[in-house]
Amino acid sequence: MEPIAEGSVGIAVEDIQERLSELGYAIDATERTASSFGSSTANSVARFRLDHGLPMGTSIDTATWSALVDEGYRLGDRTLYLRLPNFHGRDVRQLQERLNILGFSCGTVDGCYGVHTEAAVRLFQESVGLLGDGMAFQETYDAIERLRHVWAGKPANGPHPMGGMGFARAANVLESSRISITGEDPIARNVAARAWNLAGATTERSGLDLVDSADAAPEGTEVVLVLSSAPPAKRNRVSTVPVDELDTFPRRLRAAIESSRSKPPVIRLTLPDNGTPSFTVSDAQTLAVVLLDAICTAFAS
Numbered sequence: 001m002e003p004i005a006e007g008s009v010g011i012a013v014e015d016i017q018e019r020l021s022e023l024g025y026a027i028d029a030t031e032r033t034a035s036s037f038g039s040s041t042a043n044s045v046a047r048f049r050l051d052h053g054l055p056m057g058t059s060i061d062t063a064t065w066s067a068l069v070d071e072g073y074r075l076g077d078r079t080l081y082l083r084l085p086n087f088h089g090r091d092v093r094q095l096q097e098r099l100n101i102l103g104f105s106c107g108t109v110d111g112c113y114g115v116h117t118e119a120a121v122r123l124f125q126e127s128v129g130l131l132g133d134g135m136a137f138q139e140t141y142d143a144i145e146r147l148r149h150v151w152a153g154k155p156a157n158g159p160h161p162m163g164g165m166g167f168a169r170a171a172n173v174l175e176s177s178r179i180s181i182t183g184e185d186p187i188a189r190n191v192a193a194r195a196w197n198l199a200g201a202t203t204e205r206s207g208l209d210l211v212d213s214a215d216a217a218p219e220g221t222e223v224v225l226v227l228s229s230a231p232p233a234k235r236n237r238v239s240t241v242p243v244d245e246l247d248t249f250p251r252r253l254r255a256a257i258e259s260s261r262s263k264p265p266v267i268r269l270t271l272p273d274n275g276t277p278s279f280t281v282s283d284a285q286t287l288a289v290v291l292l293d294a295i296c297t298a299f300a301s
Contacts, residue, residue: 001061001062001065003059003060003061004016004037004059005059005060006037006038006039006041006042006059008036008037009034009035009036009037010035011035013035013036013037013041014032014035016037016041016060016068017031017032017035019069019071020041020044020045020068022072023048023071023072025044025047025048026040026044027040027041027044028040028041042058042059043058045058045059045060045064046058048064048067048068052067052071054067069089070088070089070090071089071090072089072090073089073090073091073092074090074091074094075091075094075095075098075141075144076091076138076141077091078091079135079136080092080113080121080135080136080137081113081118081134081135081136082113082114082118082134083113086112086113086114087112087113088111088113089111090111092111092112092113092117093109093110093111095113095117095121095136095144096109096110096111096117096120097109097151098144098147098151099117099120099121099124099144100120101150101151101154101251102144102147102150102151102251102252103248103249103250103251103252103254103255104120104121104123104124104127104248104252104255105120105245105248106120118134119134121134121135121136121140122134123242123252124140124143124144124252124255125140125143126239126240126241126242127239127240127241127252127253127255127256127259128143128239128256128259128260129237129238129239129240129260130237131237132240143259146259147255147258147259150254150255150258169296169300170292170293170296171202171203173296173299173300174199174202174203174205174206174208174296175203175205175206175207176207177207177208177222177299178207178209178220178222179207179208179209179221179222179223179224179225179295179299180208180209180210180211180214180216180217180218180221180223180225180264181195181196181209181210181211181224182210182211182212182213182214182216182224182225182226182227183226183227183228184226184227184229184230185228185229185230187229187284188226188227188228188229188271189227190284191227191271191284191287192210192225192227193210194284194285194287194288195208195288195291195292196208196209196210197288198288198289198292199292202292208292209221211224214226214266217264221264222264222265223257223264223265223266223267224264224266224267225267225269226238226267226269227269227271227291228268228269228270228271229270229271230270238267239256239259239260239265239266239267239268240256240267240268240269240270241253241267241268241269241270242269242270242272243269243270243271243272243287243290243291243294244272246290246294249294249298250294250295250297251298253269253295253298254298254299257298269291271287272287
């Protein structure tokens with residue numbers, strides 16, 4: 001495109017001024033009324049270019065126009081999905097920031113909807129009971145918005161490790177929470193039983209209940225955790241959180257709980273595949289320890 005610079009007038013200048021004003025850049029009222037590219041418009045363009053890592057200047061060239069259009073998108077304005085060339089813009093950056101805070105790491109917040117962002121969207125969708133197709137549209141945005149109290153005002157560069165609990169703090173969490181745990185298959189029930197035993201060893205007043213199924217959870221249960229060693233079905237509508245990337249697992253679990261519309265929330269936890277056909281007692285015990293620690297961390301938050 002031909003650069004639009006000081007002295008230009010017309011609809012294109014009006015569009016530029018409107019976009020800059022919406023982003024908080026000051027444009028003189030007389031210039032806006034006349035749709036004229038005057039000194040205040042030029043100053044705002046220079047500030048915009050500086051703010052977005054573009055070469056210094058006061059004109060709108062192709063790169064500056066592209067960046068200005070990108071900045072005009074807000075999360076929810078369009079459906080985002082993996083394509084070539086990648087979607088890019090402010091809405092993608094907002095999506096990445098919020099998912100990173102919630103524990104679904106997109107990597108560096110770069111405003112580009114690439115493979116890492118798509119993978120994070122898939123995990124988030126599965127964790128809140130949506131179809132995990134990696135396409136971010138209104139249902140996905142609504143689920144993120146319901147978690148505003150979690151991500152608002154927080155630093156966005158994930159993955160935000162949370163660390164372990166410690167014995168005394170874990171005991172306090174277990175005593176103040178009412179959680180039911182069960183398993184869908186023999187391996188999962190083994191791990192669930194071991195986590196329940198560990199909770200009982202941590203404190204005699206543990207609020208972790210071992211139940212036969214989600215329907216058997218006692219009255220007053222805050223959340224039901226259903227362990228499974230099988231991956232979720234393609235069109236599974238149950239909130240599903242994989243037990244992996246343990247630094248971020250507590251945040252992902254908390255996000256699934258708080259975005260659930262069922263009462264109590266029923267969260268399916270898929271156990272990691274150890275890559276072998278056998279699953280030893282040691283494997284089960286180690287997984288139970290790690291899982292209980294992560295559960296306590298999630299409820300402490």
